[in-house]
Amino acid sequence: MTMPAPTPNLPALTRRHFFSRCGMGLGGIALASMLGQRQLLGAEARPLEHPLAPKPTHFPARAKNIIFLFMAGGPSQLELFDYKPKLNELNGQPIPQSFIEGKRFAFMDSSHGVKLLGTRRKFARHGQSGAWVSDLFPHTAGIVDDISIVKSCQATLFNHAPAKLFMNTGSGQFGRPSMGSWINYGLGSECQDLPGFVVLQSGPRGPRGGAVNWGSGFLPTTYQGVPFRGAGDPILNLSTPHGVTAQKQRQTLDAIRDLNLQRAVETGDAEIHTRIAAYEMAARMQASAPDLIDLTSESEATLKLYGADRKEPSFARNCLIARRLVQRGVRFVQLYHTNWDSHGGPGENLQGDFEKVCREVDQGQAALIRDLKAHGLLKDTLVVWGGEFGRTPMGENRDTTGRNHHIDAFTMWFAGGGVKPGQVLGDTDELGFNAVGDKAHVHDIHATLLHLLGLDHKRLTFHFQGRDYRLTDVHGELITRLYS
Amino acid sequence: MGSLFHRLTAASLLLAGLTFAAEVDYLRDVKPILTQHCVRCHGENKIEAGLRADTAAALREGGDNGSALRAREGGESLLLQVVTGQHGDIARMPYKRPPLDDTLVAKLRAWVTQGAPAPADEIPGRFEHWAFVAPKRPAVPSVARREWPRTPVDAFVLARLEQERVSPAPEADRVTLLRRASLDLTGLPPSPAEVTAFIADQTPDAYARVVERLLASPHYGERWARPWLDVARYADSNGYSIDAPRQIWKYRDWVVNAINRDQPFDQFVVEQLAGDLLPNATRDQRVATGFNRNTQINQEGGIDPEQFRIESVLDRVSTFGTAFLGVTLSCAQCHDHKFDPFTQRDYYRMFAFFNNTVDDGHGRSNPGGTLAFTDEMPPKDASNHELETARAELERILDGKRDAILAWLKDLRIEAKVALGGTAREALEIPWAEQTLAHKRALYAAYQPTDADFKARAAKITRLERNERKPVTTLVMSELPKPRDSFLFIKGDFTRKGEPVTPGTPAILPPLKVADGARPNRLDLARWLVDPANPLTARVYVNRIWQQYFGRGLVETENDFGTQGSPPSHPELLDWLATELVAQGWSTKAIHRAIVLSATYRQSSRVRPDLEEKDPLNKLLARQTRLRLDAEVVRDVALVASGQFNPKLGGPPVFPPQPDGVMNLGQVKREWKPSTGGDRYRRGLYTHLWRATPHPALAVFDGTDGFSACTRRLRSNTPLQALTLLNDEQFYEFAQALAQRVQREANGDLAAQLTHAFRLCLARAPSANELVRVTQLYREQLATATGDEATRRGEAWTVIARVLLNLDETITRE
16 A cells, blocks of 8 residues: 655645644743733744745746736727728728638627728827827827737637636636636735735626636635725625724634634644634735725826726726735736627627727726836736737628627737837738737737746646646747747 | 565666666566556557557557667667657657656566567556456455444554554544534534533444434435535536526435435436436436536527537536546547546547437527426416416407408518518418417517507516516436437547547446447446446545545545546545445445444544654544535534524525625626525525626635536635625624524523533533633623613624634534
């Protein structure tokens, strides 16, 4: 009979730690605590090993944090960044068969047209880089020299929920950990009083798929994204119940800790210490999260830069909160804004509806880059902008114009955290259908983001159901030109 | 003798600079190396690179890269090159496993150098992995401490401990033991009265009788249904982005009932996999097939329904592998399994069993896919009567206009007919007398779209229909009259069909028995699974039961019994339990008894400093383990302590309160109207499980989400759990109710009241230190509270109750 090789196990490690550290003195500590002599404890108390404790990188990192501005629904690159005069010229004509042979589309079985649709937007070159940006993004046009625009992004799945999962987890299947979870698993968190992965939402509805987009999959739930809410408590159950004062809450917490400590002594179970630490963290979150979203200390000039209101929920306000989160050391912040699903129907056409959603994000996202830069945070903070896919050069045959989901070429942009500013990477063919050069598949983007954080995507693994899983599965090539 | 020989050989090897003397014998020295290290991927089940290594002749003949034995230009044979990692293009073998010892390599080299002599009539070597060989009933080992074992389980555990010179832990105290057994068997804590009775009962079989009482409790079925429902990926919604609600709770209730009546596990499995195919299948047996209808359904617009129908079939294969065989079959979806002897073809032969049911990828209600309980209708109310009257009146009016409608139809041009809506177009094919009211309505609406009286009546009916009584339904498996053709999908991509496949089981496992010439179906598959010759089914099941009791299975990788999984810590014990299950007529309760009555189970869970170095993970089982309760039980314990617990069994899912805004997190905002009355206080098992937005108090304690088969829950320990227990509306409600209960039930003396409160939450009385601490807290609260005496007491008690419900011990089974 052979014993299986011991697997790394946190409770076991902390239990050893607990015995070596406390062996003799713990009974005394518990007793001191019981008698209310907490000052005695102060000298002894050291932070316990915690799953979110900061961990070393695989190699020197260029970025510490990520802010991912997720444009849920799939924004049309052809109305924003990917300028195609030829498409305008051929407006209304059928797309040459050679482009679409063998491709699958969403709504493929319906009567949606395959005629080319030119854009009505006016494009101009901006900044030193001369990047094309349309008139819908006037603020963003002003930051092109701080960002790197990638026009050759590619995805695998063309329906919203699976594609969104793919962008977040590297797989269209449910149950895989999201990027933010992987990153917190790999790096830990540098913030002692907020979660390491925070999600903020704006727009008319939640993103498709919901909480699985920031789920921790098979990783421990410690690493899952915590949605902060636009109104009410920023975190579920953050407020004490009605009638419970701060003093009463503290007295309650103190008693819970003392009794838990006593049990820890009796049972020798290190897991109780983790729970004591979790309660302390919860108490700090109760204190710090309201402070986080309290924008009274932000100047009028800052609010004006973002176009944000101190109270009213909006994407712009979330951008400002994102900056405050990375200031506090939160590792991964994800902002979702809906709705970019511009099929052409009511509420989702490429005319007024699209203009509205562009207006909702333009100023805030540009302000975020400027503000991070002004605070000296941009060098450590990697900002990512994009949706789960892009839109087709063909227009859909509906009452107002719209475009279908498209995975063969779409645009994302990146800034800060080691990203080379002021460049446009990759291109598309003359109709904007296929990516040409510097193709950046979602897996490649994941590999590159991890790389900038100092993590090798092939070494960041978790053993589950008989195999080592990775964010990039068995894929992923670094997009070296993005940062070198 | 053998080992002496080995040592001598090893010594001579060293002396000879790792070359081998002439005594190497193929069958004795070489073949075992090949069988153990090579044949898994180069044998009859899988022929990687076209090469077989199960006979010397096959090695000589070679594969895609030529003979494995012939010396290569400027160097050694391919065999030696790959095992030493010297080949430029081929990875070092064994692939992704530790390299062979130098002594083994030396044997291979000596044999090849000798010209690789081997018998001509060699029988091919077969890869053997312990889990793929049926368990044999092991003898119960003898032990030195004969008085310790209480059930055969203990003999296996103690034999190992004695071998390691470790003594077992003392038995847990009686209160801990009762709370442990109650939580493990029913998921509910013992009442103070049960604790008192148990302590007072000094008869030798007191504990055994408690175990019988708990096994007979209907709550036993609820508690043990939960891990099975995790495996079955049960949920009350369709998943994906739309996540519409679904009715399949009849399946959940079927599981609870089956477990409560200790339905033999073989029947339990057969009914879930193929209840619909049993001769004269009962309604219950069809309900059981809901197991494989717990797949997600994608109702998003624009999808290709066939893609998502196939997704659910793939899920069924993957779940079958995980749930019953404990192997990672899904690894073979895109390519042959990298480590286990399952080919991609094996995978799609399994796929072919599940590919023939009526359900589609869009969740349309195809005939046979849904079972309606027409005998379980809610009682009629006034609005139902009104609806019936309104329908009868409209039908009478429309019948009166029959001739006019038919005349209009007769003159209708073909283009106009094509433009009619679905129902009206359907009506064209049906004689008036056989048309439903819906048909007649649709036709008339097309004929006279502006008739105000008709419109008013139709609108009224539509309004009343919202409140129409509908029978309870549940999703079931239902076979198509003619099976679909199944294919291997190249790289797992359903748009790339490869060779056609027929239903079949993996070649490494015992053969499937089918009547001559018949095409195997799910029923054959189910019976194959529960044939005692199947090496995996019973082992995988008893291992998961064990895992519930000790936090870790005897095979730690409970979902991977393949070559990448951990070997069992106690192989004979695993096999004894597996064969015992079959010997006891597949009685699950018999396995529970064997474990719960054992001395091993009854040990104290205190951490043993003396074993910190030797056995930090407690794999030797020289003590019990403290386990944080499952999400649902965290709720149940507080609910019972509060005195609000509603013990009702079964029925539709319920909606206990949750913080506002949770449902906004899904794509479609679903309503969450908190249940009132008794349904507010049901067990966590009955909470409506939305896949996209699970109840946060369950999710935060690692409850399952129903996306895929879950064979083991994580036990995380996070600040969000603390916030839930501290601040969540319902947990605060429990604290207030517990505060009132203590004041109501315990009189007088503060110490007695506090003791009662401890016993309601922890089953035990407080220690002297603890009593001092909570007394201090109570006085502190009473002093700072305002209002009259009763109000101040109430406030102070609520604080005490909140502290107790938040203790680590309260949410832990010790």
